[in-house]
Amino acid sequence: SPALVIAVDGPAASGKGTIAARLATTYGLPFLDTGLLYRAVGLEVLATGGDLADEAAADRAARALDADRLSQDARLTTGEAGEAASRVAGYPGVRAALLDLQQAFARQPGGAVLDGRDIGTVIAPDAMAKLFVTATPETRARRRWRQLRDRGDDISFEAMLADILKRDERDAGRGSAPMIQASDAVLLDTTDMDIEQAFDAARRIVEAAR
Numbered sequence: 001s002p003a004l005v006i007a008v009d010g011p012a013a014s015g016k017g018t019i020a021a022r023l024a025t026t027y028g029l030p031f032l033d034t035g036l037l038y039r040a041v042g043l044e045v046l047a048t049g050g051d052l053a054d055e056a057a058a059d060r061a062a063r064a065l066d067a068d069r070l071s072q073d074a075r076l077t078t079g080e081a082g083e084a085a086s087r088v089a090g091y092p093g094v095r096a097a098l099l100d101l102q103q104a105f106a107r108q109p110g111g112a113v114l115d116g117r118d119i120g121t122v123i124a125p126d127a128m129a130k131l132f133v134t135a136t137p138e139t140r141a142r143r144r145w146r147q148l149r150d151r152g153d154d155i156s157f158e159a160m161l162a163d164i165l166k167r168d169e170r171d172a173g174r175g176s177a178p179m180i181q182a183s184d185a186v187l188l189d190t191t192d193m194d195i196e197q198a199f200d201a202a203r204r205i206v207e208a209a210r
């Protein structure tokens with residue numbers, strides 16, 4: 001049977017990461033959260049005393065990235081890392097340096113699940129199933145705010161919403177692989193769904209595409 005490649009794209013806090021991870025478990029497929037790659041590059045630039053505006057430093061960090069050492073670094077999931085990621089993600093050299101490893105991951109024999117911003121458009125345009133997961137900015141900000149609050153972080157909802165809107169604008173507005181729904185992706189709006197409902201809807205979309 002042909003490889004089941006599932007592309008899951010969408011903005012921050014849309015639910016795409018949780019949905020993608022659960023699809024991978026359900027179908028027994030390897031899973032790559034591609035945001036971690038950009039987060040690692042952003043943190044590396046910061047760690048080497050660099051300036052996120054320094055495109056050459058970001059390009060070097062992307063070329064030197066050791067993807068096998070990514071997984072369990074807790075700093076990768078911080079807001080600071082997300083912000084740094086979205087800065088370096090605008091550099092074409094960074095995107096080019098991360099392309100091969102993402103495409104190799106997508107080419108595994110049984111298939112794979114990848115989540116990000118440009119999986120259905122650039123990384124795996126031939127994916128068997130493509131989802132574009134979204135929700136209103138207010139809903140996404142509320143979800144992220146609750147997560148952070150439960151973790152003990154002290155951030156206001158208004159600041160969270162401003163962060164989300166800024167990130168959306170940067171990701172959708174950049175010239176290089178902007179976040180955009182692929183023409184053959186199915187839109188999944190999770191605004192009025194809990195995670196179980198969103199996952200069920202995602203699974204139905206994948207089943208219809210197989």
Ligand code: C5P
Nearest residue numbers: 034035036038085086089116117118171
């Ligand atoms: O999904 P996550 O929040 O971890 O992504 C962090 C940032 O990395 C995004 O805001 C985006 O700028 C960038 N990114 C990207 N392309 C991807 C995945 C993430 O540009 N495929």
